[in-house]
Amino acid sequence: MKKPNFQVWLQQKVSDEPEVILAGKLEYLRLYLTDAMREIRNKAGLTQAQLAQKLGVKQAAVSKLESALKEHELESVLHYLHALGADLLVAVKQGDDLYQASDNEGVLLVDVPDVVFQKALAANMSVREYVRVAVEKFSVEDDGLRTALVKLLESDDSVAVKVRERLGSRTIEEVAVELEKCLSLSEEEDRIFAVKNVLAANVSCGESNRGNSSDEIDEIELLDLAEELLEKLVEVFGKSN
Known part of the structure; x- marks a missing residue:
């Protein structure tokens, strides 16, 4: 109808x-x-x-x-x-x-810009269908990245071994979630310091705390490990810094 x-x-x-x-x-x-x-x-x-x-x-x-x-x-x-x-x-x-x-049990209402209607029209889909497909695609990509991160951190790779030594009471899955956030940062320097903070159990990716470590040697080691880990991630995921 x-x-x-x-x-x-x-x-x-x-x-x-x-x-x-x-x-x-x-x-x-x-x-x-x-x-x-x-x-x-x-x-x-x-x-x-x-x-x-x-x-x-x-x-x-x-x-x-x-x-x-x-x-x-x-x-x-x-x-x-x-x-x-x-x-x-x-x-x-x-x-x-x-x-x-x-x-809102089982369903949430959200507002989307008018451009979504045009994109849905171009794809010969309803707005609802378009949004659902987009969310599903995003979720699959998101899960794929996290799964790959976990797989890398669980491997025998020398960088992964050094990262696991820094986990403390955290699980690999928890660290993978934080690293995933760090990878979304646009600037390479920000990514390095964000990863360093995760390795130091500073958890929040948005903070950098540059030069504030009381142990300068450990700070340098953390930065080196952060750079190594990012290089490894680029190698594994084919990302371009």
Whole structure:
């Protein structure tokens, strides 16, 4: 079923008055909400009369809920959707902040820029499909890098052996997570000092603490090991510093 696109009509500027703009936003919400409600009911194979019987109300009540021209109580909409096994996902946005107001168990609402729509269109996908594929691809790459880091640190390589001697109570997996963050830094010098801090159990990649070590010899050894490790990572992952 091809969904109607009300956006061009609704986004036409008709007034600068806040009340008129608000009325337009409300109309937008009603149109898309009621369209979704009707589509869900149709997919369930129910007529308005059958759904009304299921809800224990008259058919006129269902017809009113599915009309974009009528007022809608939130409780009634939720009851309607629940009867069809559907949920209403709601979020509130103010500036750069997004607050999810509905139950977020198993699903999170996020806002993406308009450019994502264009990219999805070019890929012949819906925005939802595009985002899911992008997240899946990112996750696979992310897991692949971390797995490779763990494999390297567990190996008999001389650099890996020296790194393991610096682990203390930390696991290889924990150190791999921190090293992964360090590799995302754009400047080579920042990467070196970030890795040095991880090796020194300073954990936070964002800090450098350059020249503050009380043990200058150990500081030099840590920096040398950090450079060796980064060179090894470049060799293994084919990254270019």
